[in-house]
Amino acid sequence: MKLLHIDASALGNHSVSRSLTAAIVAELIQAQPELEVNYHDLAAHPLPHWSPVADAGDPGAVLGNAVMDAFLAADVIVIGAPMYNFSVPSQLKAWIDRIMVAGKTFRYTENGPLGLAGGKRVIIASSRGGFYGNGSEAAAMDFQEPYLRTVFKFIGIDQVEFVRAEGVNVSADHKVEALESAHAAIGQVNRKQVIRKAA
Template sequence: MGNILHIDSSPRGDRSNSRKLAKEFIAAWQEQHPDDVISYRDLRQTPVPHVTEDWIVACFTPPEALTSEMTELLKFSDELVDEFLAADRCVFSVPMYNFSIPSNFKGYIDQVIRVGRTFTEEDGQVKGLANGKKVLFITSRGVEYGAGSPYEGWDCQEPALRYAFQFMGVTDIEFIHANGLDMGDEVRKRALDKAQSEIQELVNSW
């Protein structure tokens, strides 16, 4: 029995393409793995606070030296980290906003990259602690970013996500991109069909 963490980050509700695609993935996965436990979090409903100077101080304070105020500051972060570390697989739906990721998912990343929890430093080298899990990002994008596109090289989304989770020790990272959703009905349909096909392939092999 596996433990799947599913997080949606789009501010949109039913209009969100990334949410719809992630929902399709989870439904297809559950058909094949009915005993797996799905933990779900919607960042639209439970916004993630930005870090503050006091939070940073608490974050880098040894556990035995934490005050009650510091412990309270880290409470939500600890909840997110515990949830992340408990999962065997993570499915994150993340739309592209202005060539990168929504601020709420950046806030999530800032809350889960925690010294002593998801990474540590040994002899001046960073070592990730979130090893052995699989992470899937399902994204939605308004335009194309591949070779020959006017926006080639503008994709700051996939590198940011990949490096943040690699920093925490995750090496098995997959992306399913729905590209060009604002480029007309034909391109949109082709992009969604491709993403749905990739979803089914990954469900069968992940």
């Protein structure tokens, strides 16, 4: 089993999403010690924006192919996705642009687009300064989680699991509460995996 671990936060050791992805990966390894982990820090090693290239040896194309291969090989993908300006960091968007490739992860058919990457488990650690939950006034400004759901659904991954810490910039108390509730959810992530294995 292969696990692809992606971080995108620019905040280094202060990052909430990095601490959550690390905890999720640690939980999954505890449940399945044989997991082979491939780590990509998109802030430390940003991807060039996608562009059409004529030469297959172009460094951007070579990197893009490596990103696609790592994605296709992974059974489980754990992604740190902070909310930056209501959406995802541009580093994460650049990664998404490399995995959304017609003929590889989806294809167009007479009946519409068909996802080709089904069967993978995607767990997203979502961190955000404010509150965007269902029913909140700000829910309509959330272009982060719905966007990520849409991206993965489009390529055939219907069930994306979110571990969420929100309101982390509202106050120190809110941040503590958000982290506690996110870490409680991480315990559930592990339990679900055990249930799936047993099923």
